[in-house]
Amino acid sequence: NWARTFRWQPSRTYVPETDADVANLVRDARRARAVVRVVGARHSPSDIAATPDADAMLGRPGFAVRMHRMANIVHIDRARLTVTAQAGITLEALSVALDRAGLALENLGSIAEQTVAGSMATGTHGAGSRFGVLSSTALEIVLITGTGERRVLRRDDPDPDAFRAALCSLGCLGIVVQVTLRVVPAFQLAVVEGELDFATMAQQLPSLLAQSDHTRLWWMPPTDRVLAQYARRITPPAADASLPPPPTRPRPGWVRGSLIPHHLYEASLYAATWMPRLLAPLDPYAAIAHADAHSIPRGRSFEMFKLDCLFKQYVTEWCVPLADAARVLTALRDAIRAAGPAVAGAVHAPIEIRSVAADDALLSPATASSTPAATAAPFVYIGIITYRPYGADAPGRARYWALYEAILRQRGGRPHWAKAFPLGPAELARLYPETWATFQRVRASCDPDNVFTNAYVRRHL
Numbered sequence: 451n452w453a454r455t456f457r458w459q460p461s462r463t464y465v466p467e468t469d470a471d472v473a474n475l476v477r478d479a480r481r482a483r484a485v486v487r488v489v490g491a492r493h494s495p496s497d498i499a500a501t502p503d504a505d506a507m508l509g510r511p512g513f514a515v516r517m518h519r520m521a522n523i524v525h526i527d528r529a530r531l532t533v534t535a536q537a538g539i540t541l542e543a544l545s546v547a548l549d550r551a552g553l554a555l556e557n558l559g560s561i562a563e564q565t566v567a568g569s570m571a572t573g574t575h576g577a578g579s580r581f582g583v584l585s586s587t588a589l590e591i592v593l594i595t596g597t598g599e600r601r602v603l604r605r606d607d608p609d610p611d612a613f614r615a616a617l618c619s620l621g622c623l624g625i626v627v628q629v630t631l632r633v634v635p636a637f638q639l640a641v642v643e644g645e646l647d648f649a650t651m652a653q654q655l656p657s658l659l660a661q662s663d664h665t666r667l668w669w670m671p672p673t674d675r676v677l678a679q680y681a682r683r684i685t686p687p688a689a690d691a692s693l694p695p696p697p698t699r700p701r702p703g704w705v706r707g708s709l710i711p712h713h714l715y716e717a718s719l720y721a722a723t724w725m726p727r728l729l730a731p732l733d734p735y736a737a738i739a740h741a742d743a744h745s746i747p748r749g750r751s752f753e754m755f756k757l758d759c760l761f762k763q764y765v766t767e768w769c770v771p772l773a774d775a776a777r778v779l780t781a782l783r784d785a786i787r788a789a790g791p792a793v794a795g796a797v798h799a800p801i802e803i804r805s806v807a808a809d810d811a812l813l814s815p816a817t818a819s820s821t822p823a824a825t826a827a828p829f830v831y832i833g834i835i836t837y838r839p840y841g842a843d844a845p846g847r848a849r850y851w852a853l854y855e856a857i858l859r860q861r862g863g864r865p866h867w868a869k870a871f872p873l874g875p876a877e878l879a880r881l882y883p884e885t886w887a888t889f890q891r892v893r894a895s896c897d898p899d900n901v902f903t904n905a906y907v908r909r910h911l
């Protein structure tokens with residue numbers, strides 16, 4: 451994968467160009483009793499997209515499917531504000547094409563290299579209490595099931611269970627070949643940044659997160675410093691009007707754009723894997739690396755949402771109801787302080803705090819379950835990162851992860867599906883009491899012979 455934390459070697463790789471190619475490869479796989487995994491942009495920091503070789507799967511060969519030749523825009527409907535695209539298109543390519551048509555995706559996460567289907571499969575989200583995960587904008591999903599059947603699933607289907615399962619499918623229902631998403635008129639983001647302390651953040655979390663359309667908070671443990679970024683949407687005054695062009699994003703010079711964040715910081719983190727006390731003075735580098743990502747106050751939405759995620763990293767992120775988030779953060783702060791030097795060497799980056807609106811995907815960590823998503827309270831994602839400077843493992847990472855997972859687990863947090871986590875099916879089923887069984891029923895009907903499986907799927911589902 452992108453972070454080089456997992457490797458795999460499929461027995462065979464398919465690169466389909468048409469829906470018929472996809473159906474044929476599924477039939478090939480059934481004949482060969484093979485398992486199939488689609489690989490998107492390989493950005494998931496786990497083995498979710500891994501296609502095991504024959505040995506690992508107890509004798510079943512593993513077929514990988516790459517979708518980069520099915521990456522075209524099919525249709526943009528400006529009147530209805532929809533886009534239909536093939537599943538392998540990246541969010542970046544989709545955003546650029548939409549921008550040319552005066553449109554935009556409603557929200558994005560920190561990067562746009564992912565494929566549209568890969569992002570939807572794991573419940574990829576951005577920031578903003580009024581905005582759901584990317585797949586919450588889906589209107590139609592076309593997939594080839596484990597029997598080679600082409601199924602068109604729509605939000606307004608009389609029985610929407612299959613559609614709701616496909617909104618966060620973990621790649622287990624079939625190979626998605628095409629999606630139709632709701633889009634919005636192109637907009638810009640005006641960004642203001644500020645700093646606050648941990649106590650203020652914990653006391654005022656709901657209002658801080660609601661203070662702008664897209665609020666991102668970065669808390670820098672073990673300190674009490676919190677950087678806040680508030681982004682406000684600026685939309686055209688009328689449907690056919692356009693906004694004045696944003697200022698051109700100045701390219702940071704080599705020192706701020708490359709030397710400090712990508713070379714000096716990585717080299718210093720590498721040195722700190724031997725001598726963790728070197729980490730303390732590195733805080734400003736982390737701040738600069740983050741600050742430089744938003745070096746203009748206003749810009750096109752899809753450019754402003756993105757962050758420079760620096761270099762290879764371990765990352766995990768769990769989701770809790772807004773009402774529990776401050777308590778979880780306080781418990782994390784206490785635990786990080788208590789652990790002291792045992793984890794300090796692994797706390798490389800600020801802890802990122804983002805809210806998302808509840809959605810109706812059966813297995814989205816932000817699912818509203820049976821409550822209508824529109825009336826349910828938002829959720830909060832809390833993410834931690836330990837970099838892998840030049841591929842090296844930082845001391846204390848296992849302890850940092852264990853500490854984080856214990857707290858989130860104890861408080862009923864739900865892990866981001868793309869990121870590695872230690873929960874098995876029984877515990878996960880308890881976290882999705884109203885939707886787990888329905889997802890499994892849809893999965894059995896779409897993939898009765900378990901074609902779309904791998905070690906990740908067997909471990910968690």
Ligand SMILES: Cc1cc2nc3c(=O)[nH]c(=O)nc-3n(C[C@H](O)[C@H](O)[C@H](O)COP(=O)(O)OP(=O)(O)OC[C@H]3O[C@@H](n4cnc5c(N)ncnc54)[C@H](O)[C@@H]3O)c2cc1C
Nearest residue numbers: 490491492493494559560564565568571574575621626868
């Ligand atoms: C630097 C970085 C920043 C990130 N930022 C964010 C963020 O801000 N918010 C967030 O929520 N996540 C974030 N992520 C996680 C990322 O969005 C998810 O891992 C996403 O699923 C990756 O998409 P991908 O195209 O790389 O899919 P992959 O990782 O290749 O695959 C993910 C899953 O999708 C399935 N899949 C892919 N294509 C298809 C298809 N056509 N049909 C059926 N199944 C398919 C795969 O089988 C697999 O199960 C980030 C990751 C990185 C590395």
